[in-house]
Amino acid sequence: MRPFGYLVPPDPAAAIAAVTGRPGATFLAGGTNLVDLMKLGVATPDLLVDVTGLLPHRIEPVPGGGLRIGAGVRNSDLAADQRVPGSGCPARAGDHRNLAILGGSPHCVATHPSDMAVALAALDAVVHVEGPAGSRALPLGELYRLPGDRPDRETTLERGDLITAVELPAPGFAARSAYRKVRDRASYAFGVALVAAALDVDSGVVRDARIALGAVAPRPWRARTAERMLAGRPATAEWFGRAADAELADAAPLPDNAFKITLVRNIVVRMLCELARGELAGAAS
Amino acid sequence: MMACVTTADDTSSELSLRVNGTAHRLRLDHRTTLLDALREHLGLTGTKKGCDHGQCGACTVLVGGRRVNSCLLLAVMAQGTEITTIEGLARPDGGLHPLQAAFVERDALQCGYCTPGQICSAAAMLGEAAAGWPSAASASLTGPVTLDAAEIRERMSGNLCRCGAYVNILAAIQDVRREAP
Secondary structure, three states: OOOOEEEOOOOHHHHHHHHHOOOOEEEEOOOOOHHHHHHOOOOOOOEEEEOOOOOOOOEEEEOOOEEEEEOOOOHHHHHHOOOOOOOOOHHHOOOOOOOOOOOOOOOOOOOOOOOHHHHHHHOOOEEEEEEOOEEEEEEHHHOEOOOOOOOOOOEOOOOOOEEEEEEEOOOOOOOEEEEEEEEOOOOOOOEEEEEEEEEEEEOOEEEEEEEEEEOOOOOOEEOHHHHHHHOOOEOOHHHHHHHHHHHHOOOOOOOOOOHHHHHHHHHHHHHHHHHHHHHHHHHHO | OOOOOOOOOOOEEEEEEEEOOEEEEEEEEOOOEHHHHHHHHOOOOOOOOOOOOOOOOOOEEEEOOEEEEHHHOEHHHHOOOEEEOHHHHOOOOOOOOHHHHHHHHHOOOOOOOOHHHHHHHHHHHHHHHHOOOOOOOOOOOOOOOOOOHHHHHHHOOOOOOOOOOHHHHHHHHHHHHHHOO
């Protein structure tokens, strides 16, 4: 590992200035990912700016019924907070289960392994960022980027940009939601295919659907084609299948992961059927 | 969080680590993980290095009562915290911690290399369950946690045992859970 300096700045502005002013500097938060990348020689910072104590550690309600989660909240606390949708679900299991997936290869073909980001994508999360140019908020969908000609860059964040909070807006509809993770072993493993889904059904017709897919693309994949197709359609397996097929029509798998298309399609259809059955049963009782 | 008195160009720091109730003053290269600080600088070799990448759990210790993989935590980040290792779990009179006694009673090991991590992890896990933290195996996300075998397996899944002593590890943890008030 390359030798490095270590700084604990007094406030976020000082932290941002420290990282902005030095090309080899990087923020250090939980460290479970970064320290491992440094051991592997993938990340080679010459200065770590520890922001662990600077980030907000609270989960607060916001006007309109949403929640603002401080970037310093530990995943384990988040999972245990019953105000947060899906607390305890597998999307938040394991707060130190990170592995190097991105390298400097121009042929980077890694899929994004995060569970939490998939759930956040389905929940329309908004990411609050402070940086050298001031504060801004961006939808989660604009945070992650596809590799293109810069496979070393996973997000649209610029040097010195610091995520300070993630906001979950109040859901626009009273949906049932679920998260499903298919993996090679039963626990403590990255997903092979991940689906976060929410469904609002009225009298057998889909009013609104939210679907996000994980471990099938270099970023969490919000299935907007499928969502648009389902609005106003019958809540049936046939339509769920058609919507999933439409979403996956342009997927470009590699020889060894083509199975994921069938896998993720089947998960989506099964989850939506289960959600629809629950919704219909709930409405009838 | 303790202020750190280095400049950006120093690659080592004078730091203070509080381990098992005792404060230690050390100068450490920033690259030193908490695991290496414990083993190589403080002589606390109960904590084991397995994979050194946060995948096996052999290095599990408690930081502020929470279980962490000490191989992924830089020692410099652990300043100002209360660190507990397997050496500090036993009672001050030398009597075994109930989990240690249960592991002996149940023969919950073969080579023993993963055991300190298993025990530290289980100690924190029992607290998490008592505090009502749900897991992927929980039937309800809001109710109290019923710590059945499936729950314990899920919650202990970050601690691998290459000897495959899982059956007795589970039994030992269940014994302690049943005896807990």
